[in-house]
Amino acid sequence: MTAAPPPGAQHSQLRPALPLLLPAYLWLTLAIFLPLSAMVFFSFMTDLPLADRSWAMTLGNYAAFFETDLYGRLLLRSLRLGLEVTLYCVLIGFPCAYVLAKVLKGRSREAIFLLVILPFWSNGLVRIFSWAIFLRGGGVIDSALNAVLPFEVSVDLMYSYPAVIIGLVHSYLPYMVLTCYLTLQAIDDSLIEAARSLGASRLTVLRRLIVPLAMPGLIAGAVLIFVPVVGSFMEPRILGGRSGTFYGTVIEDQFVAVFNWPLGAALSFILLAVVLAVLALAAPVLRRQT
Amino acid sequence: MRLFPRFLNGAGQLYVGLVLAFLYLPIFIMVLMSFNASPFYQLPIDWSAGWYTALAGNSQLIAATWNSVTIALTTTAIATLLGTAASLALYRYRFRGKKLLQALLFPPIAIPWLITGTAMLIFFFAVGIGRGLHAILLGHVALALPYVIVVVSARLQTFAPELEEAARSLGASQWQVTRRVTLPWIAPGVIAGALFAFAVSFDQFVVSYFLSTPGQTTLPVEIYAAIRKGFTPEINAVSTIIIVLSMTLMLLTARYFRFGGEK
Numbered sequence: 001m002t003a004a005p006p007p008g009a010q011h012s013q014l015r016p017a018l019p020l021l022l023p024a025y026l027w028l029t030l031a032i033f034l035p036l037s038a039m040v041f042f043s044f045m046t047d048l049p050l051a052d053r054s055w056a057m058t059l060g061n062y063a064a065f066f067e068t069d070l071y072g073r074l075l076l077r078s079l080r081l082g083l084e085v086t087l088y089c090v091l092i093g094f095p096c097a098y099v100l101a102k103v104l105k106g107r108s109r110e111a112i113f114l115l116v117i118l119p120f121w122s123n124g125l126v127r128i129f130s131w132a133i134f135l136r137g138g139g140v141i142d143s144a145l146n147a148v149l150p151f152e153v154s155v156d157l158m159y160s161y162p163a164v165i166i167g168l169v170h171s172y173l174p175y176m177v178l179t180c181y182l183t184l185q186a187i188d189d190s191l192i193e194a195a196r197s198l199g200a201s202r203l204t205v206l207r208r209l210i211v212p213l214a215m216p217g218l219i220a221g222a223v224l225i226f227v228p229v230v231g232s233f234m235e236p237r238i239l240g241g242r243s244g245t246f247y248g249t250v251i252e253d254q255f256v257a258v259f260n261w262p263l264g265a266a267l268s269f270i271l272l273a274v275v276l277a278v279l280a281l282a283a284p285v286l287r288r289q290t
Numbered sequence: 291m292r293l294f295p296r297f298l299n300g301a302g303q304l305y306v307g308l309v310l311a312f313l314y315l316p317i318f319i320m321v322l323m324s325f326n327a328s329p330f331y332q333l334p335i336d337w338s339a340g341w342y343t344a345l346a347g348n349s350q351l352i353a354a355t356w357n358s359v360t361i362a363l364t365t366t367a368i369a370t371l372l373g374t375a376a377s378l379a380l381y382r383y384r385f386r387g388k389k390l391l392q393a394l395l396f397p398p399i400a401i402p403w404l405i406t407g408t409a410m411l412i413f414f415f416a417v418g419i420g421r422g423l424h425a426i427l428l429g430h431v432a433l434a435l436p437y438v439i440v441v442v443s444a445r446l447q448t449f450a451p452e453l454e455e456a457a458r459s460l461g462a463s464q465w466q467v468t469r470r471v472t473l474p475w476i477a478p479g480v481i482a483g484a485l486f487a488f489a490v491s492f493d494q495f496v497v498s499y500f501l502s503t504p505g506q507t508t509l510p511v512e513i514y515a516a517i518r519k520g521f522t523p524e525i526n527a528v529s530t531i532i533i534v535l536s537m538t539l540m541l542l543t544a545r546y547f548r549f550g551g552e553k
Contacts, residue, residue, distance in 0.1 A: 016379075017382070020376060023372045024435055027428075027432055031410060031428050032397070032406065032409075036401075036409045039412055042416075096305065096309045099306050103299050103303070104306075116306075118537055118540055118541070119313050119314070121489060121493075122532065123495075123510060123529070124493065124495065125510050125517075126513070126529040126532055126533060127316070127317065129517055129529060130316040130319065133320055133323055170313065223400075230402070234496070252404070255408050264408060268409065271404075271405060272405050275400075
């Protein structure tokens with residue numbers, strides 16, 4: 001057979017590869033790449049190009065974003081939500097990953113690591129719904145507190161900004177623990193010992209050695225969390241109620257309630273541009289360190 | 291020598307315990323409430339399996355569940371087959387543009403599903419594919435394919451190409467080499483890829499949501515509609531069943547692959 005490549009062979013082996021590649025990449029083209037291109041095209045239209053409607057090319061959908069400050073404000077609000085959720089995930093997840101990677105040993109480490117990432121494999125919608133039960137007024141927190149405390153309190157976090165934060169942190173925390181754990185586990189303990197025996201304080205070791213070495217994990221986790229949170233709409237809808245209007249929920253509205261698809265496409269495309277900018281910023285850090 | 295003194299180890303373990311409580315408490319409460327007869331989640335719990343029997347009579351939810359299972363299994367079969375074939379081609383042959391093809395796998399993973407989902411809705415509508423279960427299947431396979439290719443390719447990296455050459459020099463045909471040498475070696479990767487594909491499809495809400503029509507929905511879409519209409523405790527029951535099923539599946543996978551264990 002000639003299929004085995006002699007070292008340094010320059011001729012292309014595209015022909016035998018094509019039948020294996022085509023089905024997968026045609027499918028991706030039909031269901032991902034063409035739709036994304038179509039979305040860009042539609043975002044410049046006045047209306048859907050259906051048989052009975054007239055349409056024209058326009059910049060109006062993008063003008064709408066810049067003319068009314070509503071969309072810009074909501075985009076900022078979603079970006080802030082993304083930053084806050086990411087920050088909380090770092091603050092909660094990094095120490096947890098550290099304990100898993102460097103303190104716990106053997107079977108107990110394996111078991112607890114599994115327990116941390118297990119919820120991540122259950123349906124996201126179901127987890128958000130479980131918070132809805134947990135947080136609602138007259139719900140579980142409320143009853144539990146009133147059973148313990150001598151005075152009446154009323155805790156009703158449901159339909160508030162904190163509720164959205166709590167639900168999202170719960171949904172995305174396992175990502176941060178997972179990515180940080182993988183990088184922390186790769187740090188050689190003897191490096192830490194060497195730094196300590198040379199007189200570095202614990203804080204210095206943490207600041208100058210562990211955090212820099214764990215940076216790829218932190219950045220990867222941050223990107224995996226920030227990007228979907230900025231585009232989230234289901235979590236704010238269920239947990240946020242009236243205070244749950246974000247950029248993602250406005251896009252959802254354009255497609256399922258208002259039926260202004262061209263505007264929805266323009267808003268989606270602006271979000272895509274923001275997401276790509278974030279990925280481009282993170283890429284060098286990830287590439288340099290891995 | 292450890293970075294922190296020994297007495298802090300206990301604090302660290304306590305901390306991980308608190309994180310676990312945060313992760314599991316709401317889920318635990320939901321499971322408890324699915325056995326509570328009170329539709330307003332009142333305490334103390336009045337034990338009853340009533341919501342489960344109510345669920346058995348809810349034909350809409352049951353139909354949506356079957357749609358979810360069917361679509362997830364079909365997605366798994368198609369995505370695993372096409373994805374494994376593409377991984378083999380990317381591993382075995384050299385050609386121009388291979389780097390580009392590999393890079394093209396990341397946008398579907400990295401772009402938020404809200405954008406992918408709305409883009410599919412627009413495009414499928416424009417070219418006449420429309421909405422419904424077929425559109426959902428089309429979308430799910432595309433979402434699952436990159437995961438399968440990445441996972442199977444990772445496994446192929448550990449494969450020694452000399453094995454294929456040895457089989458060829460002993461007279462095996464390309465198909466025999468693939469079936470008898472390569473596939474058995476990458477089988478764990480293919481199984482992991484298949485599990486990813488199933489999870490991506492079965493848990494998928496966003497893309498299904500934009501592509502579903504009233505009669506043709508999947509379970510997550512149906513649950514979302516029910517939550518927005520108002521809390522119905524039957525959703526607790528069905529959510530409990532889903533959580534138990536997906537966690538069991540994951541535990542079995544973990545036992546098989548030893549995720550998180552030593553390298």
